[in-house]
Amino acid sequence: MLLRPLIDLLFPPLCHACKGTIPVTGTEETPPQPFICTDCLGKIAFLASPLCTLCGAPFATENGSDHICGTCLSHPPFHTSRSAAVLGGPLQELIHRFKYGGKTHLGEPLALLAFQRLEDFLCEAAPDCVVPVPLHRKRLRQRGYNQSQLIGEVLGKKLRVPQVVGNLRRLRWTEPQTGLDAGDRVTNVKGAFGVRDPKVLAGKRVLLVDDVFTTGSTLGACVDALREAEVARVAAVTVARGIQR
Ligand SMILES: [Zn+2]
Numbered sequence: 217m218l219l220r221p222l223i224d225l226l227f228p229p230l231c232h233a234c235k236g237t238i239p240v241t242g243t244e245e246t247p248p249q250p251f252i253c254t255d256c257l258g259k260i261a262f263l264a265s266p267l268c269t270l271c272g273a274p275f276a277t278e279n280g281s282d283h284i285c286g287t288c289l290s291h292p293p294f295h296t297s298r299s300a301a302v303l304g305g306p307l308q309e310l311i312h313r314f315k316y317g318g319k320t321h322l323g324e325p326l327a328l329l330a331f332q333r334l335e336d337f338l339c340e341a342a343p344d345c346v347v348p349v350p351l352h353r354k355r356l357r358q359r360g361y362n363q364s365q366l367i368g369e370v371l372g373k374k375l376r377v378p379q380v381v382g383n384l385r386r387l388r389w390t391e392p393q394t395g396l397d398a399g400d401r402v403t404n405v406k407g408a409f410g411v412r413d414p415k416v417l418a419g420k421r422v423l424l425v426d427d428v429f430t431t432g433s434t435l436g437a438c439v440d441a442l443r444e445a446e447v448a449r450v451a452a453v454t455v456a457r458g459i460q461r
């Protein structure tokens with residue numbers, strides 16, 4: 217395709233975060249890009265080692281290798297979990313516009329960003345299918361789309377596995393988790409999810425996808441439901457992780 221480089225030259229791609237132009241490098245056909253400029257990428261706090269190998273929580277120290285954190289040692293989780301970056305800066309703005317501003321096209325760059333950062337984890341997890349964290353149908357009607365499903369769609373394509381939508385469901389309405397402390401968040405969503413047809417997921421390696429990890433209570437409640445459906449294992453990914461310090 218000779219047309220693509222010409223189009224890029226005439227209409228250089230814009231950064232999804234700051235709307236600045238992104239200089240085009242090379243004329244080769246490249247895989248889909250997140251289109252976030254170097255400046256904005258520099259303002260995103262990507263999560264890096266040392267992390268907990270199970271829950272993905274970053275350790276306060278800058279040195280050392282990945283290991284299992286104290287919480288996971290005392291209560292080993294059924295699932296492993298990773299996030300691409302800390303919720304903040306341009307990433308937080310992007311997610312806000314994506315989730316609350318109807319900007320559904322931002323699902324692709326956010327998912328590609330997560331894929332690029334978490335490729336090793338995702339490939340090692342070798343999922344059979346992607347399952348997005350579902351919204352309650354009332355919330356889905358309000359928003360018009362499930363942001364986790366839009367991210368999951370892109371990740372599924374990258375990993376060449378199908379996304380299973382509508383099987384993991386919200387069984388009841390839960391209040392927004394914002395403003396609740398960690399304990400209340402767990403209580404709020406406990407038992408809120410269920411699997412409609414366990415046969416579809418039984419024995420499968422599931423990649424559970426959400427936009428933001430805050431305390432892990434929503435993911436945890438989803439994992440409980442998936443475990444009950446006898447999935448083989450769950451790897452959970454989120455684009456961002458809210459870090460409480
Ligand atoms: Zn930018």
Ligand SMILES: [Zn+2]
Pocket residue numbers: 268269270271272273284285286287288289
């Ligand atoms: Zn851990």
